[in-house]
């Protein structure tokens with residue numbers, strides 16, 4: 001088993017593969033002004049096991065295309081779709097969020113929670129604009145600095161893990177320079193991180209440690225634990241921020 005397989009096994013049983021909540025998804029949706037539009041066409045990029053996909057399917061009238069690079073996550077979501085009888089409205093696809101073919105069609109809404117970092121915030125936004133209708137919107141979460149200054153330890157951690165991390169104001173500028181009209185932004189609250197993401201992850205880590213003993217497991221566990229520790233210590237300085245914007 002390689003590191004990617006192990007990471008997939010660690011996460012695939014969880015409802016969320018990153019911080020988030022139904023409330024935050026619905027709040028961002030409300031900012032788009034599209035929540036009550038009928039026949040909406042939505043593209044959910046980096047859908048994972050589909051927490052936000054199912055929230056959107058529940059609240060919106062229309063269809064959703066949910067895309068993720070990793071088959072095991074898509075398969076999990078597909079099972080949930082069948083269980084809920086949503087096959088006619090929600091389709092899953094395996095692929096990368098920067099593949100041009102996904103943007104040949106025009107959508108009302110492009111959604112992405114905890115995933116745009118895989119292609120870069122600005123690059124993703126510029127590419128995804130091609131897949132939006134004239135009045136279409138994007139809603140994405142991105143790890144962001146919440147303050148102008150922060151302690152060296154957390155600065156260095158994120159500089160190492162994700163050098164693309166920016167402040168909220170810079171990300172809003174990036175949105176506007178990428179051809180969008182900024183509508184709203186808000187930071188995800190603590191429950192999104194702790195109750196909804198870290199607690200189930202900790203439980204899963206204990207299961208994985210019982211199942212496998214290897215240096216790779218311990219390294220991954222140490223990395224995840226370190227991230228949780230840093231969140232507890234420095235959550236006032238960084239967080240996931242929802243950005244909502246309209247095509248311009």
Ligand SMILES: C[S@@+](CC[C@H](N)C(=O)[O-])C[C@H]1O[C@@H](n2cnc3c(N)ncnc32)[C@H](O)[C@@H]1O
Pocket residue numbers: 015016017018019020045046047048049050051052067068069070073095096097098112113114115118119
């Ligand atoms: C932190 S998870 C978030 C998943 C889900 N949106 C959630 O919040 O539970 C990031 C997701 O992006 C997916 N991913 C990574 N690179 C990708 C790419 N290039 N294209 C599409 N999905 C990608 C991963 O497989 C993973 O499911």
